[in-house]
Amino acid sequence: MNSYTFKLMLFGLALLGLGMMSTHRQEPQAPPEVTNKTTAVQVVSLRPTEHGYELRLRNVSSKNINGYSVAYENGAIHTADLTAGDHVIAPGAEFRLRLNQKRCIIRDVNFDDDSSDGDADAAAELLDRRAGMREQLERIATLLNAATTSADVEQLEPQLRVLPEEMAATDRSFYVALGRQNAKEDALLALKKLNKNDVRAGLAKLAELNSKRMMRLTKRVNP
Helix, strand or coil: CCHHHHHHHHHHHHHHHHHHHHHHCCCCCCCCEEEECCCCEEEEEEEEECCEEEEEEEECCCCCEEEEEEEECCCCEEEEEHHHCCCCECCCCEEEEEECCCEEEEEEEEECCCCEEECHHHHHHHHHHHHHHHHHHHHHHHHHHHHHHHCCHHHHHHHHHCCCCCCCCCCCCHHHHHHHHHHHHHHHHHHHCCCHHHHHHHHHHHHHHHHHHHHHCCHHHCC
């Protein structure tokens, strides 16, 4: 192969590479459209990541946020209930959401004094779910206290499984029943993770955590 032919081959390969790069080059996607129905949170930034976008929000109200919900383009709704843990979003604090949809709506936020901001119907969904959750947690507390005294963990699981979770005629909405279901599932999951080496201490810890959760769900959310 002479030098001229070799140069032509290299030139052809270079052109082929450029063509492939052009073919596979993707146009940058437009950032998601964010609609904020609240005045309590403020959009700080929206930046691209490897898996979509990261939305940073700040609590600009004077109250602690203990729950919020976000709706997405595909119809999915993400509800965050911070009473499940031992923290809130304090005034001035920031929190982040990962977005992989073209549009999202910040529907509402709930505060730890049971007031809310944003879409009132959306906020009521979380309050109703908390009402059902507290009702169920009270039943679970009775079972946990008895099991702690007897250290009979074998009897506790079937007792938890038969706890009611259906929607009752007196429920304000389906979300009350959903709260019952969530509390029941959480209790069964916690029981699975129980330290079998010290059953009594493990049950006492579950009873303590259950009591703290009940305290965070104020009586004002009861149906």
